[in-house]
Amino acid sequence: MSVDPTIHLRRASxxxxxxxxxxxxxxxxxxxxxxxxxxxxxxSLNVFPVPDGDTGTNMVLTMQAAFDEINGSNEHNxxxxxxxxxxxxxxxxxxxxxVILSQIWRGFARAVDNNPTxxxxxLIQALASARDTAYKGVVRPVEGxxxxxxxxxxxxxxxxxxxxxxxxxxxxxxxxERMVEAANSSVLHTPELLPVLKEAxxxxxxxxxxxxxLEGMLRHIDGLPLDxxxxxxxxxxxxxxxxxxxAIEPGQDYEVVVDFRPYEELDLIHFYSNLEDMGTxxxxxxxxxxxxxxxxxxxxxxxxxxxxxxxxxxxxxVAIENLIDQVEAQAETCGEEKISxxxxxxxxxxxxxxxxxxxxxxxxxxxxxxxxxxxxQTMNPSTQEIIHAFENLPTDKIIILPNNKxxxxxxxxxxxxxxxxxxxxxSRSVPQGLAAxxxxxxxxxxxxxxxxMTGALDDVETGEITIATRSVEIDGVQVxxxxxxxxxxxKLMLSATSLEEACLGLLEKAHADHFELIxxxxxxxxxxxxxxxxxxxxxxxxxxxxxEVQEGCQPHYQFIISIE
Amino acid sequence: MxxxxxxxxxxxLPPDLSEQYQIAVIPNLIMMGGDTLMDGVDISRQExxxxxxxxxxxxxxxxxxxxxxxxxxxxxxxxxxxxxxxxHPPAALSGILNAASSAAQAFGDRxxxxxxRQVTLGLGFQVLAAARAIRQGANLEHVLRxxxxxxxxxxxxxxxxxxxxxxxxxxxxxxxxxxxxxxxIKPFIELNDGSVSSLGESRTxxxxxxxxxxxxxxxxxxxxxxxxxxxxxxxxxxxxxELQLNLPSTPLIINVTTVIGNHVGPNGLGFAAVIA
Numbered sequence: 099m100s101v102d103p104t105i106h107l108r109r110a111s112x113x114x115x116x117x118x119x120x121x122x123x124x125x126x127x128x129x130x131x132x133x134x135x136x137x138x139x140x141x142s143l144n145v146f147p148v149p150d151g152d153t154g155t156n157m158v159l160t161m162q163a164a165f166d167e168i169n170g171s172n173e174h175n176x177x178x179x180x181x182x183x184x185x186x187x188x189x190x191x192x193x194x195x196x197v198i199l200s201q202i203w204r205g206f207a208r209a210v211d212n213n214p215t216x217x218x219x220x221l222i223q224a225l226a227s228a229r230d231t232a233y234k235g236v237v238r239p240v241e242g243x244x245x246x247x248x249x250x251x252x253x254x255x256x257x258x259x260x261x262x263x264x265x266x267x268x269x270x271x272x273x274x275e276r277m278v279e280a281a282n283s284s285v286l287h288t289p290e291l292l293p294v295l296k297e298a299x300x301x302x303x304x305x306x307x308x309x310x311x312l313e314g315m316l317r318h319i320d321g322l323p324l325d326x327x328x329x330x331x332x333x334x335x336x337x338x339x340x341x342x343x344x345a346i347e348p349g350q351d352y353e354v355v356v357d358f359r360p361y362e363e364l365d366l367i368h369f370y371s372n373l374e375d376m377g378t379x380x381x382x383x384x385x386x387x388x389x390x391x392x393x394x395x396x397x398x399x400x401x402x403x404x405x406x407x408x409x410x411x412x413x414x415x416v417a418i419e420n421l422i423d424q425v426e427a428q429a430e431t432c433g434e435e436k437i438s439x440x441x442x443x444x445x446x447x448x449x450x451x452x453x454x455x456x457x458x459x460x461x462x463x464x465x466x467x468x469x470x471x472x473x474x475q476t477m478n479p480s481t482q483e484i485i486h487a488f489e490n491l492p493t494d495k496i497i498i499l500p501n502n503k504x505x506x507x508x509x510x511x512x513x514x515x516x517x518x519x520x521x522x523x524x525s526r527s528v529p530q531g532l533a534a535x536x537x538x539x540x541x542x543x544x545x546x547x548x549x550x551m552t553g554a555l556d557d558v559e560t561g562e563i564t565i566a567t568r569s570v571e572i573d574g575v576q577v578x579x580x581x582x583x584x585x586x587x588x589k590l591m592l593s594a595t596s597l598e599e600a601c602l603g604l605l606e607k608a609h610a611d612h613f614e615l616i617x618x619x620x621x622x623x624x625x626x627x628x629x630x631x632x633x634x635x636x637x638x639x640x641x642x643x644x645x646e647v648q649e650g651c652q653p654h655y656q657f658i659i660s661i662e
Numbered sequence: 663m664x665x666x667x668x669x670x671x672x673x674x675l676p677p678d679l680s681e682q683y684q685i686a687v688i689p690n691l692i693m694m695g696g697d698t699l700m701d702g703v704d705i706s707r708q709e710x711x712x713x714x715x716x717x718x719x720x721x722x723x724x725x726x727x728x729x730x731x732x733x734x735x736x737x738x739x740x741x742x743x744x745x746x747x748x749x750h751p752p753a754a755l756s757g758i759l760n761a762a763s764s765a766a767q768a769f770g771d772r773x774x775x776x777x778x779r780q781v782t783l784g785l786g787f788q789v790l791a792a793a794r795a796i797r798q799g800a801n802l803e804h805v806l807r808x809x810x811x812x813x814x815x816x817x818x819x820x821x822x823x824x825x826x827x828x829x830x831x832x833x834x835x836x837x838x839x840x841x842x843x844x845x846x847i848k849p850f851i852e853l854n855d856g857s858v859s860s861l862g863e864s865r866t867x868x869x870x871x872x873x874x875x876x877x878x879x880x881x882x883x884x885x886x887x888x889x890x891x892x893x894x895x896x897x898x899x900x901x902x903x904e905l906q907l908n909l910p911s912t913p914l915i916i917n918v919t920t921v922i923g924n925h926v927g928p929n930g931l932g933f934a935a936v937i938a
Contacts, residue, residue: 464844465863532845536863540836550862557869614866617845644866646846662865 105320109271112319117216117270119179123168125315126183130161131324132314133307138381140310143303145294147566147577148585149654150504153303156193156478160200161311163190163480176216180207188511189482195304196478197507198232198244202308205231218265218273225252225277236507242292244304247284251312254280271319278316281309298570326374350378350394353419354403359388360411369410376402388414394421432456432622432651442468444492446540447547451499451531452479452509455652458528458619465535467499477654478504484512494518495544497551501531503588521548526588527560528619528650529660559613560587561604561659563597582656597628597656598635605640610661616643619650619658629657665796665805666743668734670726670758671701672751673786674890674916683793686734690758690921694721701920710920711893711928720830723921725758731765735773745802746773749789749809751781752856755833756921774802776809779856782918783888783934784818791936812936818853819861819877820890820932821870825849827927834858850877851926871901871931878905878933886936887913892923894931901931 115121133140133154140154167186173179184207187200209227210220229252233239258276262268288302289295295302317324354377366382373380377395384390389411393403400418407413437459442448448468453459454477459470469487471479488496496518500509503526513520521544525531534551562585569579572590577583581593584604591607594600601618610616616636620629626649633647650658669675670688680687689700692710694717699705701723714721731748738746748766753759759777766773778785788809795805822828828837828851836859848870850861861877864870878887887909891898898915918930 461844465847533865536847536865539860539862541859614868615846644846648844662869 108321109269109319113269113271117176118214119171119173119175122176122179122183122216123165123171123173125318126161126165126168128318128324129311129314130158130165132317133161133310134158135325136310138379140303140307142568143300143306144567145298145300145303145570146572146590147568147570147579147583148562148564149567150477150502152476153193153195153307155476156196157199157304157307157311159476159480160187160191160196163187163482164200164203166190175212175214177207177210177212177214180210183207188515189480189485191481191508191511192476192478193504194507195244195307197481197511198235198304199308199311200481200511201232201235202228202244202248205229216270218259218268218270221270221273222252222255222259225255228252235511240292242288242290242295243302244308246288246291247281247302247305247308250284251277251280251308271316274312274316274319278309278312281305281312285309294572297572326370349396351397351421352395352400353379353417353421354393354395354400355415355417356391356404356407356413357388357415358391358407358411358413364389364410372406373403376406432649437463437470439463439468439470440466442491442493443540445495446493447495447497447538447542447544448488448491448493449497449499449535449538450484450487451535452484452501452505454502454528454655454658455619455622455650457649457651458658459651461532461619461648462499462535465532466538466540467535468493473502473505473652477502479508481508481511481515484509485516488518488520489516496520497538497548498522499525499531499534501525501528519544523548523551523555525555527562528652528658529558529560529617529662530555532660533558533662557662559608559610559661561585561601561608561657561661562588562655563600563604563657563659564655566593597624598632601632601636601657601659602639604659605636605661608661610640610643613661614643615646615660615662616640617646617648617660617662619648619652619660621650621652621655621657623653624656632657663796663799663801664742664744665802666738666741666746667789667793667796668731668738668746668748668762669785669789670750670762672756672758672781672919672921673749673789674782674888674919675786675789676914676916679790683790683797685789685793686738688726688730688734690726690919691724692721692920692924693724698724705920707917707920707923708893711917711923714923714928721924723756723924725756725761728761728764731762732768735765735769739769739772744772747776747792747802747805748773749776749778749785749792751785752777752779754856755781755858774806776806777856778809779813780816780818780934781853782818782890782922783914783916784816784853787816787886787888787934787936788812813855815885815937816934817881817937818890818932818934819874820851820926820930821864821874822849822851822926823929824927827925828858831925833925836860850874852877867897871897874901874931874933875905878907878935881935881937883938884909884935885938886910886934888934889913889915890918890930890932890934891915892918892926892930893928897931 137154137158141152164183164187168182184203187203191197191200205228206224209224229248239245254276285301285305288305376399377393379394381392450469451462451467452471454473471487498509500506506524509522523534533554537550537554539547566577566579566581566583575590577593582600583593584591584600586608592603633645637645668686671690689703692699748762750758762775766775778788792805828834847863849863852859852861864873889898889902
């Protein structure tokens, strides 16, 4: 890779500086910033068209936690700084990608130990250690993911040393450059290893996140900007608009989406820099002869993106939403009441359940859980948040119900970080978690109860109704972004144009007529009257089954359905 | 040795069995709608369960007075008994043991009041075991030891329609702590050696019935079994039919005493078992 001469000179000078604790802190900050800048790109790579725990957001939050841990520190020792950052990442890890990333840092820190500065042999060892720890942390490692990328990066680094013959012949920065290249190739190769990526036409999101983390460090060394995204445009179908509510930057009041047909080829760099003057959370999607621009703006700049688009082409559609109102509306429908939990007696088996919504939390509370962790808008709590829920309970027999496949790893990470005896029941959905709760015997033998609860997971079928966040074909089902989709036990079943159609279609596919009880948990975005109306329609079609409706208050999913 | 046996109506002994073994059964009392009725005598169980959900204020139960026990002890001793064994449910669950103990004081060593640690046929099976042992010539010490040894082998498990009645009874502290069920559930409770514990829940009657069978099979070889219900006879019969067990005799199907029924509610289904 040919390097711009100014960068070459800069690198030569940077190379002289020792990489100590403070340098590490700056590198972590650079990684974090670059990853955050490209967060939406990573989010848009999620294959599955559901608004669940975006990889980009989870990895940013995990890196943020790592950085927060060392931000105030002036530690000179590289190893110590690395350990602290790894600890921060561990506690703040969210989602599967966040947890694996934290394991990468943990392995890295373990190898650099207490060393005051970083050198080439140490870095190569640390990469191998990072790889090993990451692989060990996953029960069934899958190739074509972030695991493969760290593996390839570690291999490329070792290869570079082998080629050079002696550590003195390799510069740290050249090594980093090789690592970034290796990460890039590895990411591009992931569709060859993971068929579902190929089918969806994307690379692995976690791997891409890791690439940005490494690239951020190199850009920092090269003095390149970290806060402007590369001027890219993505396919319309990949625009990840659903989750922009999670992190509304302060000062932004409206979400503006403008579709327009350009008069001529867009100058992307000019285009982006103009938009950056107006607002944040900028995305540009390209469709058939048209562009869709998405941006968050403050009230006083409300119409500027529209006026700007009009100078570039014919505006065909405009959508404006009041951001604060959207978020507040969601909070209103489900009330602010704190959930009261029944007290746990000393030494009893205590269950911690992750609840995606306040209503679901209340249902778990009524069944006797000792603690609830709210999933939040991202639907992914951190390791720390889970630990916090049980560390002060007067018992050390803890059972965790993650109730989401993206939270199982985080729960296991929490289990590893405490002296309490913790069992994680691998519940992949709320209905599974509730079925497991049925088997809780507070005074029973811990291991038998855990075994019983785990066995109960298969007692129930799970249905989920949501809106597709991308257009994709998966498992033979064709889905358009914005359509209503139904999942059965986590598998995409069908797409529909109405909620009713989606629910009835799902129930049919799940053979609900062979079961006895259908429970509908309706989400925060669905008015109660609408939920009850749909329940009535279902009752007409399933006269032999009992239909129960509960307020779930979960975001993103109009319905979570249990069939048993 | 001439040992007479006294128990109370919570033992749920079918009249023919108590007659056959000459067991004296003291009826407990139900207060409802302003009337005081004797359990099993003045009101049939079926009638009670049918009326239960609609009675306001809810019925209350009471033990027979110590006087009733004094009377029966005197009578039995006059009729020639050397000793009397008075076997009853645990004090934590009812005042019956206290009433019997108060009455027994006047008779010194000749009346022994025994806490069976059980209710319904959990108690009933112990009473029958004592009666049989006496028939075969066992002395008092022997019978007391037998009863003691039985405690760990007797289980009563029930699937209830709702936890509401248990909560209302106030006798089970953890039921009070549960915060009102948002989901329809069928709770399971177990009575083992004097204490009532939760065995989890089921969402549907069918699953619940399956689970009840699992609980039963897990006990292993059984000496005695009775299927218990509170006004759910058809279901109880079906449950028994579906069971695959080797038993010495056909299990009894019992509509449980109103005294207990008041605390668990109608539509309950369960079993009392003695493990071999």
